Amino acid sequence: MLVSLEAVPRNAEALAQTSETIRNFSSINSVNIPDLLRFPLRSWDVCISLAAELPDKTFIPHIRAIDFDMEKPFPLAELFHSKNISTILVIAGDPPKEGDSHKIYPTKTVLFIKKLKKELPETRIYAAFDPYRSNIRYEFDYLREKEDAGAIGFMSQPFFDLRLLEIYAEYLEGKEVFWGVSPVVLPQSRNYWETRNRAVFPKGFEPAMEWNVRFGRQVINFCKERGFNLYLMPIKVNVPAYLAGLFNRQ
Numbered sequence: 001m002l003v004s005l006e007a008v009p010r011n012a013e014a015l016a017q018t019s020e021t022i023r024n025f026s027s028i029n030s031v032n033i034p035d036l037l038r039f040p041l042r043s044w045d046v047c048i049s050l051a052a053e054l055p056d057k058t059f060i061p062h063i064r065a066i067d068f069d070m071e072k073p074f075p076l077a078e079l080f081h082s083k084n085i086s087t088i089l090v091i092a093g094d095p096p097k098e099g100d101s102h103k104i105y106p107t108k109t110v111l112f113i114k115k116l117k118k119e120l121p122e123t124r125i126y127a128a129f130d131p132y133r134s135n136i137r138y139e140f141d142y143l144r145e146k147e148d149a150g151a152i153g154f155m156s157q158p159f160f161d162l163r164l165l166e167i168y169a170e171y172l173e174g175k176e177v178f179w180g181v182s183p184v185v186l187p188q189s190r191n192y193w194e195t196r197n198r199a200v201f202p203k204g205f206e207p208a209m210e211w212n213v214r215f216g217r218q219v220i221n222f223c224k225e226r227g228f229n230l231y232l233m234p235i236k237v238n239v240p241a242y243l244a245g246l247f248n249r250q
Contacts, residue, residue, distance in 0.1 A: 002229040004060065004155075004178055005243075008226055009041040015087075019241050020052050027247050030058035032089065032155070035067075037096055044076060048083045051100065060107065060126065061085065064093030065112040066104040074119050087124040087156055109150045117150030127151035129177070132198040140171055147175075155231050158182035158193070161202040164217050169226060178231035179213065181219050183212035183242055187194070189235070207235040209237065213245035220246065 001109050005028045007018040022028050031050060035043035043061035051059050055077045068074060079085070096102040113125055127146035133139055143154060153176030159165040165179060184190050185207050193199035205211065216232075234242050 001223050001227075002029055002178070003027050004032050004058075004229070004231050006032045006034065006231070006233040007046070008034055008235070009036065009039050009043065009046040013041070013209050015041075015046060015050065017048060018239075021243065022054055022057065024240065025243050025247060028057070028232075028243070030087075032060060032061060032233075033061045033092075034175060034188045035062045035064050035093075037100065037102055044079065044083075047085055051083075054239060058087055059085070060087050062089045062091050063116075064085070064091055065107045065109045066093040066095065067102075068107055068112065069105050070107050070111060070115060074116060077119055080120060080123065086122065087126070088116075089126045089128065090151070103125075110145045113146055113149040113151055125151050126153050126155050126176075126178070129154040129156040130197075131157060131164065132200065136167070136171075139168075143172075152176060154178070156180040157197060157234055158199070159219070160184065160193070160205060160215070161200055162215070162222065163202070164200055165219065165222070169222075169228065173226070176229070178229040179223060180231045180233060181216050182233035182235060183209065183237050185209055185237055209245070212233065212237075213242065216219060216242075216246045 006024065007015065009015060033043040033046045043063070045050065047059040047061040050237065090109060090113050095104060109127070113127060116123060116125055127143065129139070129143060131139060154172070155178040160182040187207055190201060190207055194201070220230060222228070
């Protein structure tokens with residue numbers, strides 16, 4: 001089982017703390033790096049920086065499709081080759097906030113994956129997977145399109161209910177999937193996931209670290225038993241304490 005930890009590139013200090021945490025948890029073997037416009041650091045720059053410090057880990061920068069022009073060659077190709085960036089996650093990308101001058105394009109995710117597969121044939125491309133986007137049938141069809149375009153596997157938005165995860169897993173058996181888990185320990189965080197992402201929480205959910213650790217362990221066991229991978233997205237929590245709970249470290 002592979003375990004990927006999300007490292008949000010807020011600033012150099014936060015990334016230094018993330019590096020130290022990864023060193024202390026051998027179960028973490030890869031790192032996902034979001035590309036968030038509100039922060040000055042781009043995902044691929046962070047990837048290069050952290051890879052120099054942690055050469056035994058796999059780094060997966062997120063690449064926003066809407067940031068790139070389909071009519072032009074992928075501008076980061078040479079950088080990726082020279083810095084050995086060989087694994088990426090393609091996401092659609094959210095438009096910039098009003099007043100932000102960041103340029104975007106009407107680039108569709110499936111076509112962008114196909115473009116990258118042609119221009120960077122050795123690159124391992126993962127595609128984003130959102131169980132709350134529409135309905136199950138729609139999402140499976142969308143995942144199939146991404147796979148046909150060149151994606152080797154999928155990384156999901158966080159699940160909070162193991163029963164829902166099991167339903168999706170039945171149809172994705174044999175695929176390379178990283179199932180997302182994100183601890184929610186504040187009522188306002190739950191509200192964010194429910195209103196912004198339309199996430200589903202079980203009736204017995206509790207916004208407490210203990211509940212989230214128990215759930216995370218359930219997902220870890222599920223992934224081990226079914227041959228899946230894990231994608232951890234600890235936001236607004238004590239990350240070392242959360243990981244210690246998941247992996248039984250004192």
